[in-house]
Amino acid sequence: MPFYHPTPGVLSLAILGSVLLTGCSSIGPKTVARDRYDYSSSISDSWKRQTLLNIVKLRYLDPPIFVDVGQIVAGYSLETGVSLGGQVSSPRDNNLTLGASGKYTDRPTITYTPLTGNQFVKALMTPLPPESVFFMIQSGWPADGVLLASAAVVNGLKNQDTSITGVTPPDADFLRVLELLRNIQRSGAVNLRVKENPQNQRTSILSFRSKDISEATLGEIRELRQLLRLDAEAMEFTLTFGATADTNRELAILTRSVLHIMSTMAAQVELPPEDVVQGRATPGMQEEATGKAIHRLVRIHSSKEQPKDAFVTVPYRDSWFWIDDRDLTSKRAFAFMLMLFTLADTGQKETLPLITIPAQ
Numbered sequence: 451m452p453f454y455h456p457t458p459g460v461l462s463l464a465i466l467g468s469v470l471l472t473g474c475s476s477i478g479p480k481t482v483a484r485d486r487y488d489y490s491s492s493i494s495d496s497w498k499r500q501t502l503l504n505i506v507k508l509r510y511l512d513p514p515i516f517v518d519v520g521q522i523v524a525g526y527s528l529e530t531g532v533s534l535g536g537q538v539s540s541p542r543d544n545n546l547t548l549g550a551s552g553k554y555t556d557r558p559t560i561t562y563t564p565l566t567g568n569q570f571v572k573a574l575m576t577p578l579p580p581e582s583v584f585f586m587i588q589s590g591w592p593a594d595g596v597l598l599a600s601a602a603v604v605n606g607l608k609n610q611d612t613s614i615t616g617v618t619p620p621d622a623d624f625l626r627v628l629e630l631l632r633n634i635q636r637s638g639a640v641n642l643r644v645k646e647n648p649q650n651q652r653t654s655i656l657s658f659r660s661k662d663i664s665e666a667t668l669g670e671i672r673e674l675r676q677l678l679r680l681d682a683e684a685m686e687f688t689l690t691f692g693a694t695a696d697t698n699r700e701l702a703i704l705t706r707s708v709l710h711i712m713s714t715m716a717a718q719v720e721l722p723p724e725d726v727v728q729g730r731a732t733p734g735m736q737e738e739a740t741g742k743a744i745h746r747l748v749r750i751h752s753s754k755e756q757p758k759d760a761f762v763t764v765p766y767r768d769s770w771f772w773i774d775d776r777d778l779t780s781k782r783a784f785a786f787m788l789m790l791f792t793l794a795d796t797g798q799k800e801t802l803p804l805i806t807i808p809a810q
Contacts, residue, residue, distance in 0.1 A: 485524050493519055498762040501712075501787055505750065506764070506771045508716035510731045511614075514709070516565035516574070522558065529553040573791065578705040580689050586789065593635045594628035599711050599747050599786065603693040603704040605678045610745055612717040614732050620745065623677050630674045637667045708790050711747075715783070719750040722769055730767075748773070748783040 496519075504514035533549040565573060583600050587593045602609050607624035610617060675682055681698040688700050695702040706714075717734040725731045735746075756770045757763055761781050763772035773780045 481524070481526060489522055489524075495762075497788070498784060499764045501784065502750070502762050502771060502773070503764045503766060505712050505716045505748075506719055506766050508713050509719050509721065509734060510725075510767070514574075514712070516570075518563045518565060520561040520563040522560050524558045525555075527553075527555040527557075574709040575707050577691070577707050577710075578790065580691055580703045580705055583703070583705060584689070587631075587635065591786070591789075593631040595782070595786070597628055597631065598745060599714070599783070600705055600790070601703055602706050602710075603702075605680075605702055606694045607677070612714055612735065617717065617735050625745075627674065627677050630670045630677070633670055634667060634674070637663055639663045639667050639671070708787075711787070711790065715748045715750070718746050718748060719771065720752050722752055722754075725767070746779075748780040749777055750780070 507514055531551040578600055583596060586596050604627060607621045607627060609624055610620040679698055680687060684699045690700050690702045692702040693704045721731050726733055750771055750773055752769050752771050754769060757772045759775050760772040761775040763770055
């Protein structure tokens with residue numbers, strides 16, 4: 451009985467289908483670089499939008515809601531198949547069949563965790579640990595910006611504060627302390643280290659070098675001691691949480707919570723004028739009305755149309771709120787807010803650090 455011989459074209463097509471469907475390499479490794487970039491960018495953008503929205507909502511006395519991305523599982527599957535068959539019945543009725551199938555599935559699973567209850571209190575309403583604030587300064591963040599945002603009182607010197615009734619201006623000596631700390635930080639004379647005593651207790655030490663620094667910096671260190679009412683002869687100062695120090699060998703810092711810092715930023719949002727006139731939002735910081743300079747943490751604009759050149763933008767109450775992409779100070783403040791979420795004290799209290807300032 452004669453057999454059917456497939457033509458070269460049909461045979462080539464069968465071989466090609468088999469190679470394509472059965473010889474493919476794994477798709478997993480090729481998705482790593484793309485997925486890490488895409489998910490990282492998406493999480494970053496969504497975090498900025500969520501933070502901006504909650505800051506604006508606080509100005510309208512609207513409770514903030516935070517939802518964290520708990521887990522991302524990206525799953526891919528590729529199923530392929532190829533079939534080749536034929537039938538021989540007579541010289542004229544021979545036939546050949548070729549079939550191929552494929553199925554690609556992209557099924558990511560993303561879980562979200564609302565920040566509520568005890569977790570909300572710890573992350574947003576607990577004051578920042580004083581030692582964490584100084585570790586941020588040591589890591590390179592500007593001392594004046596960090597303390598302007600995170601410190602309410604330093605050794606009795608008060609920062610500016612906001613409430614539903616208005617703004618309390620900062621003490622002049624408080625602003626001078628921030629300026630001195632920033633200058634000392636720039637000189638490289640500030641140093642933070644951790645030591646461990648025989649009882650295995652870790653203590654942070656903040657010191658100011660007295661060698662190989664300029665006379666101007668030494669003079670600023672002496673002035674800093676005077677403004678903070680610190681002992682001129684003491685070598686170490688215990689860092690404590692509070693508004694005032696018990697002795698002249700303590701540096702007491704009353705830190706703010708993340709929610710308090712966000713409320714301060716909310717007071718600086720530029721709102722549509724009618725929302726304030728109609729009593730829909732609190733007055734906030736109005737420099738023109740008070741005649742006093744405002745020490746801004748962030749500048750948030752508002753407009754009826756979506757801006758084109760914005761670092762982050764979010765719609766709320768028929769308006770767009772946004773930060774200019776050219777506003778480096780406000781962009782740094784947003785990065786600072788991300789760091790503050792990680793600094794929130796959610797664990798057990800640790801031994802408070804010491805601050806060492808050489809006597810001159």
